[in-house]
Amino acid sequence: MQFLGRLLDTVSSVSTLFTNxxxxxxVPLSDYGGGGKFLLKEEGRMVLYKNTQYQSWDCLLMCPETPNATLRMFQVASEExxxxxxPQYALKLRxxxxxxxxxxxxAQPIVDCxxxxxxxxxxxxxxxxxxRECLKHNYVQSQINARDASGQTxxxxxxxxGELACVRQLLEESQARTDIRDRLGETPMHCxxxxxxxxxxxxMCSRLCSGVNELNNNGETPLHVACRLGRVESVKALLGGGAKCDVVxxxxxxxxxxxxxxxxxxxxEILTADPGQLQAEDSLYGGTPLHWSKTAEMCLLLLERxxxxxxxxxxxxxxxxxxxRRGRFEAAMVLLTxxxxxxxKGQDGNTALHLAMKMDHMELIKALIVFGADVEIHxxxxxxxxxxxxxxSKGPNRKILLDMLCSVGVQRCLPPSPGSPPSFSNKAKPAGIALTEPSFPEGFVLSFPMRTNLMYxxxxxxxxxxxxxxxxxxLRAxxxxxxxxFSYSVPGQPNELVLLQGVHNPAELLINDKVAQLPLSLPQDEWQHICVSWTLRDGVWKAYQGGKMKGRGEGLAAWHPIKPGGVLILGQEQDTLGGHFDASQALVGELSQFNLWDRVLKPAEVAALADCSSSALGNIAPWTDHDVDVFGGATKESLDPCHAGHRSNPSGPKQ
Known part of the structure; x- marks a missing residue:
């Protein structure tokens, strides 16, 4: 039984040893002083034994500081x-x-390497x-510029x-070369x-190291690499260290x-260092940075400069x-605004509208027509x-698209589809139809005669x-x-500023998707004067009807400024920037004298507007016929609510 136990212990030991x-x-040095251990090789402090007890080959590192113990670096079952x-252990560990x-x-991390x-x-x-202490060794110093299989030193x-201390030591004490390129053509500065x-x-720049403006095999300087990866701190350091923005x-x-x-x-950072890069042309297509933009935010950044x-x-x-062509609706809307x-006209004489039609992209088509795209250009x-x-155009978009084109004056080639809504003749055409808009010296209203997602x-x-x-x-609902x-949307936020009221819901003011319910009562078919004001300080809002304040509150999108560069639509609620209207939220009725100021009007000013003793225009969005266009069947009609008929109540004139 004792023999069997010793045998099992030996088997267990061997299994454990060869697991890794x-x-x-x-290990105790005494383990290699008895029988069954044969010295095969010795280089410096490295010793190789054949261990007949376990049928293994054991590599030891003799440690003078621990004379009774040693480090076994490996114990393998193969002589090969x-x-x-x-030899590799003996050479590289020394x-x-x-x-x-x-x-x-x-020792373990070293032998793993x-x-x-x-x-x-x-x-x-x-x-x-x-x-780092080992970098001072003479043998290591002789390998300071050695390259591995990928060519890296x-x-x-x-x-x-990112080992700053190592970089300092390699440069200052070892005089490591900075001009060596790896197999990708990259210098240490690229890394x-x-x-x-x-x-x-x-x-590295303080030592005037080479490579700051060198191109790798992909045609990238270190500045290109940092920009591609979004390493803004590296971009700052490179620009401060002499990197040039105009290296193509x-x-x-x-x-x-x-x-x-x-x-x-x-x-x-690049535009701050070199403003001329704003119009820099790429070497492939001659495109400016704006041609390379993908998002509304990036477009806005360049346009604001x-x-x-x-x-x-x-x-x-x-x-x-x-x-x-790439279907980037929100970014395109920023350009249009x-x-x-x-x-x-671009390649093959195509306008953006030609391209949007080929893609059957409804939102882009609507936006382009809104901003004056000529639907008849060849x-x-x-x-x-x-x-x-x-x-x-295929599927459900086809009927909508053809009816919409008809509504802005395009000649139909075929009779309308069954169930198509009637075509409306706009008195005010989009700027690309090349018709003259009428003027309205006596004032005008916008008419939305039916609930649809086309009129606005x-x-x-x-x-x-x-x-x-x-x-x-x-308003006359x-x-x-x-x-x-009205609804105002900006890139990334369709509900930046909205006034709306559903069929069975109270009126609401939305700012940055935050909501306040307004205590307004709007009877049908009567002209009503409505004003809403707001300030970011504590999000204070006020609602007026007929010149009188009906309610106020606070905490509505406090400290959130209304963002610039968006799209202001009358009569429709935007689900995306400039489009994706929902017919259930459309205005049915008439609208006039919409004005927008960037300040809170005094109660007396609001009252003067409501009783028609003032005709002040908004400094942000004024009510003038050349600043307001209509599309999709909505019409401009000559009428001024203040002179439409005798006013029978303080809330406004009634026709």
Whole structure:
């Protein structure tokens, strides 16, 4: 039984030992002083034994500081493995055990590097393990500029790992070269640019290290790399260290890389360092940064700095063409609200509307028509947008699209589909139809005769940022509820500012999706004067009807400024920027004298507007016939609510 127990113990020991044969272990030196152990090789302090008891080959590191114990570096069952690994261990471990007293926890990361990265020198291993003291060893010094299989030196590795202390030591004490390129053509500066470790870049730039403006095999400088990865702190450090913004890469300048990946902060840093990059043309298509934009936010950033919104690339395309072709609705809306010409011709003579028709993108089509896209303009093949729509539009969009085109004056090629709504003749046509708008010297109203998602008005004034506002309007509702007299949307927030009332719901004021219910009572078929005011300070709001305050409150979107650059629609609620209207929320009736101020009007001013003793115009969105357009069958009609008939009550005139 004792023999059987010893046998089981031996089997268990062998099984445990070979579970991880490369695990570094502390073992008694006396284990290798008896029989069954044969010394095979010895190099420096490294010794290789054949262990006949376990049929293994054991590599030991003799440690003078612990004469009764040793470190077993590996215990393998194959002589071939032992003979392969022993020379590498003996060579690469020597600088470490000659510099430091190695313990199990220190030695394990070193031997892991030896096994997992056979192409690494001892200098690479010292950087990876953070054992900087070993970089001073003479043998390691001889390998300071050694390259691994990927062509990287220890300095590449230190920069890539973000090891500032190692970088300093390699540069200052070891004189490591900074001009060596790896197999990707990257210098250590490229590796540093991939990390948000500006201190490393600053150290390298302070020593005038080469590589700050060098291109890798992909045509990228370190600044290109940092912009692509969104490493804004690295961008700052590179610009401060002499990186040039005007080095053209494989596809363009660094700003084009930042725009491609929508790295806003990187773009801002480049434009601050070199404002001329705002119109820099890429090397492939001759496109400006605006041509490379993908989001509304990035478009707005460039437009606010004054970039040319209608600039044509070498391929003859504007940024609007590109955004339309890629279906980026919100970004396209920002361009349109900042003066983009919807009728510029690009490749093959196509306008943005031609492209939107080919894609059957309803929201873009509506937006382009709203902003004056000519529905009758011909491309180089003689095609109009309407002809493309008739050929390519499929499914439920087809009927809606053809009816909408008919409503803005396009000749139908075929009779209308059964059940199509009747066509409405606009007295005010969009700016691309090339008809003259009538003037309304006696005032005008917008008429929305039926509940539909096609009829709406557009206030063409650009909306600036507002910290307070007052919006006033005359309304005559034809159905239950007032629908949506006005809605203002911005990129990313369709409900930036909305006044609406459902069929069986109270009137509501929405700001940044926050809601306040308004105590208004609006009878049908009677002209009513409504005003709402708000200030971001504590979110205080007031609601007026007929010149009298009906309610007030606070806490509505407090400290949230109304954002600029959006779309102000009359008669419809926007679910996306400039579109996606819902017929159930549409205004049915008439609307007039909508004015918007960027301040809170005094009660006396509101009362004067309501009793028609004042005709003050809003400084943000004034009620003038050339600042308001109608589409989709809504009409402008000559009428002034203040002179429509005898006023029978204080709430306003009644016709």
């Amino acid at each position: 044969p490369y695990r570094v272990r502390d 493995d032992a003979m392969n690994w022993f 600088p470490f055990y000659e510099t430091l007293p190695l313990k199990t926890e220190t 030896i096994r997992n990265h056979q192409d690494w020198s001892s200098a690479h291993i010292a950087v990876e393990t953070g054992l 220890p300095l590449h590795l230190a920069c890539e790992r 540093a640019a991939k990390q948000d470790t500006p201190a490393i870049i600053q150290v 890469g494989g596809t363009g300048y660094a700003i084009h890389s930042a725009m491609k990946y929508s790295e806003k902060s990187c773009v801002e 004054g970039c040319a919104v209608n600039y044509l690339s070498k391929t003859g395309e504007s940024a609007l063409h590109i955004l339309t 900042h003066g983009a010409n919807a009728n510029l 491309n180089d093949l003689g095609e109009t947008p309407g002809l493309i729509a008739a050929r390519t 008005g557009l206030a063409r004034k650009e909306i600036t940022e507002m910290y307070a506002f007052t919006a006033c309007v005359w 034809k159905g239950s509820g007032i629908g949506t007299p």
